[in-house]
Amino acid sequence: MAASTQKMLLALRGSQAHWLAAIVNALDEALRDPDFGPEQRAIVRHLLDAGMVPASVARAAEARFQRFEQSFADALPEPSESDWPAVTPPTPPSRPKLTLVGNEAA
Numbered sequence: 461m462a463a464s465t466q467k468m469l470l471a472l473r474g475s476q477a478h479w480l481a482a483i484v485n486a487l488d489e490a491l492r493d494p495d496f497g498p499e500q501r502a503i504v505r506h507l508l509d510a511g512m513v514p515a516s517v518a519r520a521a522e523a524r525f526q527r528f529e530q531s532f533a534d535a536l537p538e539p540s541e542s543d544w545p546a547v548t549p550p551t552p553p554s555r556p557k558l559t560l561v562g563n564e565a566a
Contacts, residue, residue: 472484
């Protein structure tokens with residue numbers, strides 16, 4: 461394992477690494493997608509080098525991402541109550557029947 465990989469793994473263990481983890485996860489998925497070509501990679505590099513995302517770009521990206529998410533929602537059928545298995549409440553364990561034994565002499 462390369463030293464830079466070890467450094468990244470250590471950084472991802474930090475309690476404040478949630479954004480780093482989200483970005484690395486998204487980048488991993490993007491790099492596996494053949495549609496994420498050199499032009500889009502250059503844009504990501506430019507944004508990182510600039511150290512900021514222009515507000516208009518952020519708004520456009522948010523709108524595009526919402527359409528992307530909606531495409532998944534549109535592809536999935538609406539769940540209905542009949543899709544869920546019937547749940548029956550658990551039956552409590554039966555109590556043992558106690559028989560009192562008395563002493564006739566008492």
